[in-house]
Amino acid sequence: MTTTEIKNSAAPEIRNFQITFDCADPERVARFWCEVLGYVVPAPPEGFADWDAYKASLPADGPLAGFVCQDPTGVRPRMYFQRVPEGKAVKNRVHIDVRVGTGLVGEERLAALEAECVRLEALGATRGTLLLADEYNESCQNMQDVEGNEFCLD
Incomplete structure (x- = not known):
């Protein structure tokens, strides 16, 4: 695209995004960041009174693979923490x-x-x-x- 074509093209749609962390213990890391940023843990899945009840419904060998924390105002990006098998080995790139x-x-x-x-x-x-x-x-x-x-x- 030429500079003129870029200037004349429609502005791109603004997209929402989340920040994703690889980690060993998603709930622990998510709850830490809730405290740091003033974020909250969203409500548990429908049909469960709390996250402990939801976790108790999972197979013993299937702990939560991910956990979320979010801005209570909905303005700042959501953060998702996903379990990965490997540990952190080098400095973060972001x-x-x-x-x-x-x-x-x-x-x-x-x-x-x-x-x-x-x-x-x-x-x-x-x-x-x-x-x-x-x-x-x-x-x-x-x-x-x-x-x-x-x-x-x-």
Whole structure:
């Protein structure tokens, strides 16, 4: 397509999307991210009072293969966690930045990052490297979730 053809073509339809994580324990990782982001676990399948009742209905050798967490307002993307047989072997190619210090600089930003880091460590996250501000970027805190997936507090 030429530049003119692109400019004259109809705008593409905006698509909804979800973020999918490979993991060993989908429910554990999903519930962690619910706490981090203020997301919720959706209602269990029809006919079940809660997720425990649903899990009890599954064969003993067939634990949940996936679990979801979603934004209660429906605005932010849904997150899907799927069980995979292999463990995490290398650094993520894509990661989530949890925006806790937006608009803050200097010591105020560091204090906000530290407070959130402490909260997330209590949920099972692991603290990584604190990257201090330079002439191009503000400070951010590298973290890992309960299964070692990297994310940043920034």
